[in-house]
Structure formats: C-alpha cells, structure tokens
Amino acid sequence: xxxxxYENILVDRPAEGVGRVxxxxxxxxxxxxSMLMDEVMHAMAAFNSDASIGAxxxxxxxxxxxxxxxxxxxxxxxxxxxxxxxxxxxxxDIQKLSKPVIxxxxxxxxxxxxxxAMSCDMIVASETAVFGQPxxxxxxxxxAGGTQRLTRAVGxxxxxxxxxxxxxxxxxxALDYGLVNRVAPLDEYMDVAIAIxxxxxxxxxxxIRLTKEAINKAYETSLEEGLALERRNFLIAFGSEDKAEGMxxxxxxxxxxxxxx
Numbered sequence: 001x002x003x004x005x006y007e008n009i010l011v012d013r014p015a016e017g018v019g020r021v022x023x024x025x026x027x028x029x030x031x032x033x034s035m036l037m038d039e040v041m042h043a044m045a046a047f048n049s050d051a052s053i054g055a056x057x058x059x060x061x062x063x064x065x066x067x068x069x070x071x072x073x074x075x076x077x078x079x080x081x082x083x084x085x086x087x088x089x090x091x092x093d094i095q096k097l098s099k100p101v102i103x104x105x106x107x108x109x110x111x112x113x114x115x116x117a118m119s120c121d122m123i124v125a126s127e128t129a130v131f132g133q134p135x136x137x138x139x140x141x142x143x144a145g146g147t148q149r150l151t152r153a154v155g156x157x158x159x160x161x162x163x164x165x166x167x168x169x170x171x172x173x174a175l176d177y178g179l180v181n182r183v184a185p186l187d188e189y190m191d192v193a194i195a196i197x198x199x200x201x202x203x204x205x206x207x208i209r210l211t212k213e214a215i216n217k218a219y220e221t222s223l224e225e226g227l228a229l230e231r232r233n234f235l236i237a238f239g240s241e242d243k244a245e246g247m248x249x250x251x252x253x254x255x256x257x258x259x260x261x
Contacts, residue, residue: 008036011043015194017054017201019047022061029067030060032112037091048097051260054201054208057193058094058120059104062186065129066113094119095216098209100200104193105129106186110168115142118149121212123180124196125171126189131179132168152219153179204242205260210234 010022021043023030030036040058047053060066094101094116103109103117106126114131117123133146141147142163151159154169154177161167174180184192200208210233217229237243241261249256 006039009039018197019053020057022059029064032069055197056101062106064107065105065109067108068111115144115146124182124193125180126186129171133163134166204258206240206242
C-alpha cells in the first residue's frame, strides 16, 4: 500500500524532519474503524523507519480529532468475534513506535479518539478540544487503554467521574489536570504541534529513542526496575557517535551535527 491508496487518511511532511498523518473521515467525525487504523499504522510505521523523519504528528480536523470508534462496525459482534479476530483494539499500536508522536487535537476526542490521543507521547490541543470516555452510555467500557492511561494522567477520582458519568474535559481542564501539554487557539494549535515536533526532530535520534523508552517504562515497572533501564540506556548512549559529537560541540561552543548513530 502506498500513500496514493489511502482512503481514510492524508499523509504529508509539514516541516523538515516531521511526518504528519491526518484522519480523514470528516462526514463520520473521523470515527475509527479497522481500515482507518490499519492505514494510520501503515503510514506511521513508514515514517518510523524513515531516517529523514525525527518526529510525527497525528491529527484530525478542526471539528473532530476522532469522535470515537465506529459503532456500526462493532454492533452485532460477540465476545468470541472480538477475541478471535483482529479487532479495532488490536490495531492501537502507536505507543510501540520508537519515534515520538504528537497528537494535535481539535474538537472531539472521545472514546477511542481519546484513547488514540493518549497513546501518543504528547498532546497539543486547540481551545475547542473536548476529551471524554463515553463508553458507559453504550453499556461497555473503554478497551484501548482508556481506564489505564486516563487514570495515570488525571488520577483515580477524576477518571472515575469521567468514565462513570460521561463527564467531558475541555481543553483548559485537560491542561490543568496534566492530560495535554499545550493549549492554543484554533488557528495556531497545528503550528504549535509542528514547532514541538521540529524541536524533537532536531535532536539526536539515538538519545530521543533511548529517552522515550525510559520514560514509558516508568509506567510499567517498579522504580528499581525503571532506574536499571535508565542506567542501561544512559550507558548505551555513551557508545553512540552522537554522544561524542554532542560533547565536543558543547565544549567548542557550536551547534552539534548529529549523525543519529
């Protein structure tokens, strides 16, 4: 599948070192279905293996990042159907990408849309962004990380309220509770996301990958295990060409020329 064959996403490079994937089902408010998520992961995997790309942006449109999973696709499915097939949930592999991913969110980020945004490494929101996990209204629960990532981001009490009562978080509330990194006006949020992505892309990709791995591990292990991984990655960095170049550039008071090796 090449970029010309995508039916549900748009792919471009808005700045040097930055790859962008845009969900493109506007009539369905970018509702997530299996084909869309397959296309997202195909495009992002291609960027992840492209040496010229240092960071990625995942976005929707001004009205909706993604208003949730495509309910029509799930209606009628049994637990055995979901267990035995590669369901929509199994396609949520964004967190496994080695390069950082920034979600640029405007409008609705609900249900699976909120879960996709949270699976990214950072979130930049427009002032119109709305986050929520309304699965309770369908008689189900979040299944792609909502109960885990949202709780880690905003705490147990608020996560309970959001998921048990369908409370929504506006952009400023999401910022105040630590769910998002930045909030910007509607006509500026994408520029902010691109600027952050460029800052990441201009750094040593060796150090970026090692840092991302260590940070993510903080959510999965004990402090002792996390510190052990951090020390391992610290020592690995000392074997890179970028470490030698970075320290020489610092001493010589010049900008480092990274080789990403």
